Amino acid sequence: MENKRGLVLGGGGSRGSYEVGVCLALKELGYSFDVVTGVSIGALIGAIYVQDDVEVLEGWIQSFQQEKLSNNLFVYPNQYRTKPLHANGFDQFMEMFLKDGPNITGLQNQYKAIFQYDKFKNSPIEFGTLSYNLNQNKLVAFTKEQMNANNVIDLLFSSTAYFPAYQFVKIDGEYYADGGYEQTLPVKLCVDLGAKDLVVVSLLEPDDPDPMITSEHCLIRPLLKLHSVLDFEGKDLTPQMREGYLETLKYLNKAPGYLYTFYDEDWKYMLRLEKACLSYLVHDGQIGLLTKMDSMLEDVYKFFFHYVPCPMKNAYSEQYIIGRLLEIIGLICQIPLDRQYHFKDFIRLILMHLEHFNEDPNKQPYPQIYDQMDIKGVQDFIVFFHSALISFHGKLPPEFEGIKQKFYPMYLIANVWRMISHFRTILDL
Numbered sequence: 234m235e236n237k238r239g240l241v242l243g244g245g246g247s248r249g250s251y252e253v254g255v256c257l258a259l260k261e262l263g264y265s266f267d268v269v270t271g272v273s274i275g276a277l278i279g280a281i282y283v284q285d286d287v288e289v290l291e292g293w294i295q296s297f298q299q300e301k302l303s304n305n306l307f308v309y310p311n312q313y314r315t316k317p318l319h320a321n322g323f324d325q326f327m328e329m330f331l332k333d334g335p336n337i338t339g340l341q342n343q344y345k346a347i348f349q350y351d352k353f354k355n356s357p358i359e360f361g362t363l364s365y366n367l368n369q370n371k372l373v374a375f376t377k378e379q380m381n382a383n384n385v386i387d388l389l390f391s392s393t394a395y396f397p398a399y400q401f402v403k404i405d406g407e408y409y410a411d412g413g414y415e416q417t418l419p420v421k422l423c424v425d426l427g428a429k430d431l432v433v434v435s436l437l438e439p440d441d442p443d444p445m446i447t448s449e450h451c452l453i454r455p456l457l458k459l460h461s462v463l464d465f466e467g468k469d470l471t472p473q474m475r476e477g478y479l480e481t482l483k484y485l486n487k488a489p490g491y492l493y494t495f496y497d498e499d500w501k502y503m504l505r506l507e508k509a510c511l512s513y514l515v516h517d518g519q520i521g522l523l524t525k526m527d528s529m530l531e532d533v534y535k536f537f538f539h540y541v542p543c544p545m546k547n548a549y550s551e552q553y554i555i556g557r558l559l560e561i562i563g564l565i566c567q568i569p570l571d572r573q574y575h576f577k578d579f580i581r582l583i584l585m586h587l588e589h590f591n592e593d594p595n596k597q598p599y600p601q602i603y604d605q606m607d608i609k610g611v612q613d614f615i616v617f618f619h620s621a622l623i624s625f626h627g628k629l630p631p632e633f634e635g636i637k638q639k640f641y642p643m644y645l646i647a648n649v650w651r652m653i654s655h656f657r658t659i660l661d662l
Contacts, residue, residue: 237267239428240282241420244273244413245436246395246462247297250470251455252278253290254477255434260287262487268359268428270419272412275434276362276392277344280385283360283377284352293347294474297467302340306398306463309334323368327401327408335399340465341390350382361422363412364391367401372415374422398463420450439543453477453484456492456542457570475571482573486548492570493560499576500549503556510555510652523554529642533561536611558649559583565611565646577661580653587650590616614640618647627651 240259242252252275271279281290315330353360360377375388384404391402391409401408412419418435435454455476460469482488489500514520534541563579566586574582590612618637621629629637637644 235267236430237428238265238430239268239270239423239426239432240266240279241418241423241431241433242269242271242275242279242282243419243433243435243437244271244275244392244411244417245459246274247465247470248436248455248459248462248473249274249278250294250473251436251459251477252434253287253294254474254479255453255481256282256287257291257474258478258481258485259432262481262485264432266358266428266432268361268423268426270361270363270423270426271392272363272417272419273393273395275419275436276389276412279360279362280353280389281347283356283358284349285356286347286349286352289347291474293343294470295467296343297465297470299465302343302465303335303337303399304339305333305335307335309397324406324408327367331400335397337390337399341386344389345386348386350385353377353385354380359426361419361426362389362392363416363419363422364388364394364402365410365412365414366407367410368407372412373409374419374425376426395462439540451484453481454543456480456545457538458540472571479571479573480545483545483547488573489549489553489556491545491550491553491557491560492542493563493568493579494573495576495579496573502576503549504552506653506656507552507555509656510649513652513655525641525645526554526557529645530557530561533564533642536607537564555649555652558646559653561642562587562646562649565608565615567608584654584657587615587619611643614643615647615650618644619650622647622651 240256242249242256245251256278266282269279269283271277278290281287309330310333311329315326354377362375364373364375365371366373375391380388387402387404391404392412394400394402394409395411395413401410403409417437418433420431420433423431431450433450433452435452436459437454438458439454439456455473457476459473459476464470479488479494483490483494488497489495489503495503511520511523514523531541559580562583566583568579568582568586590609618640621633
């Protein structure tokens, strides 16, 4: 039996911008699929993928402006007039309650401009989506075989009916809601359509479990939290699209890095620095620093993000230790995450920022001033410990012990700063 490859696109409103980035990367890497399934925004993106026009999704996302896509979100003018209708049945209640409610005609019209039914229908790729039938109280699958030129838009958008932000969709006299009400990842549907080798894209939060995923599936999910599911502003979604692209490269072993993304040809330099720094710590009697690595990283992530990013395992991750500390320095230096760097350039940026932590946070306008002061405090502690380590040749006097333990992450980062400065010649910086 043919081993079909499937692509599963989860639901998540505007967070589908991340999925667009994933799809762009998959196509660039030469991946092809026999089956595509999607729920909610994943259904809309999946249908465009099936018609082999994934590139148009990039412009689609970038063009989003909330006021042009929808209006009256969460507004139901007749909501109090429905009270006397309870004895007249579900359909009459729904018809009155939903009348003149939220309108997403703008989004539908934009989608119709990029969706081409003939290309979709004639594609060899199987397609399916999930919607929730309210009249029957059950999850319903719609496949490409059931779709025609007259019903395809309604069937696709029935999977996106995210009440109460948007209206329920009425098809053949029955009401449908977002398929994500019951299942945000249509993994089973993809398998039912014949796929075994799955790439699954989940838009869940970093600390949420993926109950539909098994170890045999290739899972791609955001490392960091994304914008609100209802934030449909292109300026916010474009960076998320870029994150989806870059993180796919890392998940599929095409680029090293964790939160930051580097080029595959840079791995030899990254590995060279890893080995040199680990040897340095052993020689300096500080290898014990690494035993605190995981807890230190969690503390720093919580400081910057107020949560711990989703873990990632790939072909590089087990040897990528000091590099994760370098990335922390990148965060402290406020180096953007949504671009790909050559490793040497990244180190140069870090060293340049570390040597110029002199900005005055009091000059920042309110309310950014307090966030900037927090960051400036971290920067000052790093400079403090780095200066002390240089002054005492890496062996701090006992008087530093209390403050070192209290602010251990900054002490460890200062150590890394000292090491990368020492090993500039290894990287030809």
